[in-house]
Amino acid sequence: xxxxxxxxxxxxxxxxxxxxxxxxxxxxxxxxxxxxxxxxxxxxxxxxxxxxxxxxxxxxxxxxxxxxxxxxxxxxxxxxxxxxxxxxxxxxxxxx
Numbered sequence: 001x002x003x004x005x006x007x008x009x010x011x012x013x014x015x016x017x018x019x020x021x022x023x024x025x026x027x028x029x030x031x032x033x034x035x036x037x038x039x040x041x042x043x044x045x046x047x048x049x050x051x052x053x054x055x056x057x058x059x060x061x062x063x064x065x066x067x068x069x070x071x072x073x074x075x076x077x078x079x080x081x082x083x084x085x086x087x088x089x090x091x092x093x094x095x096x
Contacts, residue, residue: 004031028075032067035060 011029036059038051051057056064072079078087 025075025078028071028078030071035063035067 008031034056036057038049038053038055038057040054042053
C-alpha cells in the first residue's frame, strides 16, 4: 500500500512540475476503487440482501458510470467518440 501511495505522490509531483499548457496529455493515470458493493462475507449479509456477495449495487454501478463520464469530459481527445482502442489500456485486479 505504501508503494502505491509513493507512486501516486511521485506522479502528482511530476505532473505539477510540468506546468500548465493547452496541449492534451500524453499519459493519464487514474486510480480508483470499486463503487458501493454488497458485503464480501455472509457474516455481514442479511437474508433479504438483493445482491450476491461482493456484487456492485445499483449505487456502485452509478458511481462507475459517473467516474467514466467525468474521465470522458476531462480527456475528450483520448476518450472521445469514436474510441481509439490503441490509445486506451486498463488494468484491473481483485484484492480480497
